[in-house]
Amino acid sequence: MTTAKGSALELGDIQAAALEPRPTPYAGSYLALRIDERGQGRELLRRLTPALDSVATFDPRRQVSLAVALSFQGLRALGVPEESLATFPEEFQEGMAARAAELGDLGDSAPENWEGPLGSEDVHVVLAALAPDDARLETIVLLVRDALRDLPGVVPVWQQDVHVGPDEKEPFGFRDGIGQPAIEGTGIPGTNPREVPVKAGEFVLGYEDETGDVAPVPQPEALGRNGTYVVFRKLHTRVADFRRYIHERAADRAEEELIAAKFIGRWPSGAPLALTPDKDDPELGADPERNNDFLYGDDPQGLKCPVGAHARRMNPRDAVVTGEVCLHRMIRRGTTYGPPLPPGVLEDDGADRGIMFAFVGAHLARQFEFVQRQWVNDGKFIGAPDEKDPLVGGNDDGRFTMPRRPIRRRFKGLPPFVVNRGGEYCFLPGLSALRWIADLDT
Numbered sequence: 389m390t391t392a393k394g395s396a397l398e399l400g401d402i403q404a405a406a407l408e409p410r411p412t413p414y415a416g417s418y419l420a421l422r423i424d425e426r427g428q429g430r431e432l433l434r435r436l437t438p439a440l441d442s443v444a445t446f447d448p449r450r451q452v453s454l455a456v457a458l459s460f461q462g463l464r465a466l467g468v469p470e471e472s473l474a475t476f477p478e479e480f481q482e483g484m485a486a487r488a489a490e491l492g493d494l495g496d497s498a499p500e501n502w503e504g505p506l507g508s509e510d511v512h513v514v515l516a517a518l519a520p521d522d523a524r525l526e527t528i529v530l531l532v533r534d535a536l537r538d539l540p541g542v543v544p545v546w547q548q549d550v551h552v553g554p555d556e557k558e559p560f561g562f563r564d565g566i567g568q569p570a571i572e573g574t575g576i577p578g579t580n581p582r583e584v585p586v587k588a589g590e591f592v593l594g595y596e597d598e599t600g601d602v603a604p605v606p607q608p609e610a611l612g613r614n615g616t617y618v619v620f621r622k623l624h625t626r627v628a629d630f631r632r633y634i635h636e637r638a639a640d641r642a643e644e645e646l647i648a649a650k651f652i653g654r655w656p657s658g659a660p661l662a663l664t665p666d667k668d669d670p671e672l673g674a675d676p677e678r679n680n681d682f683l684y685g686d687d688p689q690g691l692k693c694p695v696g697a698h699a700r701r702m703n704p705r706d707a708v709v710t711g712e713v714c715l716h717r718m719i720r721r722g723t724t725y726g727p728p729l730p731p732g733v734l735e736d737d738g739a740d741r742g743i744m745f746a747f748v749g750a751h752l753a754r755q756f757e758f759v760q761r762q763w764v765n766d767g768k769f770i771g772a773p774d775e776k777d778p779l780v781g782g783n784d785d786g787r788f789t790m791p792r793r794p795i796r797r798r799f800k801g802l803p804p805f806v807v808n809r810g811g812e813y814c815f816l817p818g819l820s821a822l823r824w825i826a827d828l829d830t
C-alpha cells in the first residue's frame with residue numbers, strides 16, 4: 389500500500405462508522421470493555437472484524453453500523469509493541485482525563501467527578517452500534533454478545549444507550565446533526581453546497597491533508613493507515629437550568645424562543661438564523677437541500693446570527709480568515725441519550741439526559757483540542773475575550789453578547805448548561821489494522 393500524496397482513498401479498508409452519516413431516527417448503544425486477557429481481546433477482534441462494514445461495503449438502505457475503537461491503554465492491553473505505541477500522538481497517549489486542563493474539564497466536569505470507569509485505565513475497547521430502530525439495533529447487540537461468548541477475559545465495564553426521534557432533537561430541543569464537512573474522495577455528499585470539500589487527510593490517516601502534508605501515521609503503516617481518532621464524551625445537559633435562565637430574561641414566549649435560538653445559531657426546527665433571523669421556518673429546517681446552504685460573510689457583526697452562537701463558533705465558515713477554518717473541522721457522530729424534559733418544565737426532574745458527543749478526525753490536537761480550547765472556552769477569535777460558548781462552554785458567571793439594533797444585549801451570569809460526565813480518546817483502526825492487531829504474537 390502506498391502513502392503517496394493524493395493517493396485514492398482505500399474505502400474498502402476504512403471503518404464505515406468513521407465517515408458514513410448516521411441514520412435518522414436512530415437507536416444505538418456504546419459499550420466499553422476492559423481486556424484482562426490479551427489473547428481473548430485479540431480473539432474478540434478476530435470475531436468482530438469480519439462483521440464490520442467498510443465505507444465501500446456500507447449499505448445506505450440498511451444504515452446499520454458497528455464501530456470498534458481502541459484507547460491507548462486498550463492498544464497496550466492487546467499487546468501492540470511499545471515502539472509502536474510511542475508513535476501515537478502525545479495527547480492520545482495521555483488520554484482524555486489527563487488533558488482536563490486543556491479541555492476546560494474543571495469543576496463538575498473534572499475527571500474526579502466522572503462516571504466510573506470513564507477516565508480510568510480500564511476503558512480499553514469502545515464499541516458503538518447504531519441502527520435506524522431497536523429491531524435492527526438488536527441484530528448488532530446479538531452479534532456483539534455472540535462475539536463475547538466464552539471470553540471471560542474481556543469484561544464489559546460501561547454502557548450507554550442512545551436514541552433520537554425523526555425530528556432529531558437534542559435535549560435542549562434543537563435539531564442536531566445538520567452541519568458536517570464534505571470530504572474529498574469519499575463520494576459521500578456534504579451538507580453545505582457552498583463549502584469546498586475538505587481533504588481526506590483531515591479525517592483519515594495516510595492521506596494528504598489541508599496543509600499539503602500527510603500527518604504522521606502511527607507505525608507500522610499496517611497499524612496506522614486508514615485509521616482515525618474518535619473522541620467520546622458523555623455530556624450531561626442541564627435543560628431546566630437553560631430554560632429557566634432564558635425564561636427569567638424574556639418578556640414572553642416568543643422572546644424566549646428568540647434568545648435560545650441566538651445562543652445556538654439555529655431555531656428548534658434546525659432552520660439557521662443566517663437564513664431566517666427573526667422567526668423559525670420549519671420547512672427550511674427540515675429541508676436538507678437548504679438548511680445548511682449559507683455562509684456568515686454577509687453578517688460580520690452577527691446581527692442575524694451572533695458571532696458567539698454555538699453553531700457559528702463551532703464552524704465560523706467564511707467569517708474568519710479563509711483557509712483557517714478547514715484546519716479545525718470535525719465529523720460529528722454525537723447521539724442523544726435520556727428522556728426529554730417535557731416542554732415547558734422549568735424544574736429539574738433528576739433524569740440523566742444529554743449527548744454522547746463523538747468527534748472523528750485525524751488530528752486530535754489541531755481539531756478537537758483546538759476547538760475545545762479556542763472556540764468553545766475562549767472568545768478572542770471573535771473579539772470577545774471574556775466570552776465562552778453560551779451552550780457548551782465551561783461557564784461560571786459566563787457572558788454572551790446578542791448584537792441587535794439600536795443597542796446590543798449582554799447576558800451575564802451564565803452557569804454551565806453542559807457537564808462532562810467522562811470520556812476517552814480512541815483510535816479507530818482500519819479493517820486490515822484490526823486484523824494486524826488480532827494476529828499479533830507478542
Ligand code: HEM
Pocket residue numbers: 558559560562563564565566567568623624625652654698699700702703718720742743745756759760764780806
Ligand atoms: C451537549 C452538548 C452539545 C449540544 C446540545 C450541541 C448542540 C448543537 C446543535 C443544536 C447544533 C446545530 C445543528 C447542526 O448544525 O448540526 C450544533 C452544531 C455543532 N456543534 Fe454542537 N452541541 C454540543 C456540543 C458540542 C461540542 C462539545 C462541540 C465541539 C467540541 C460541538 C461542535 C459542533 C459543530 C462542529 C457543529 C456544526 C456547526 C456547523 O457546521 O454549522 N458541539 N450543536
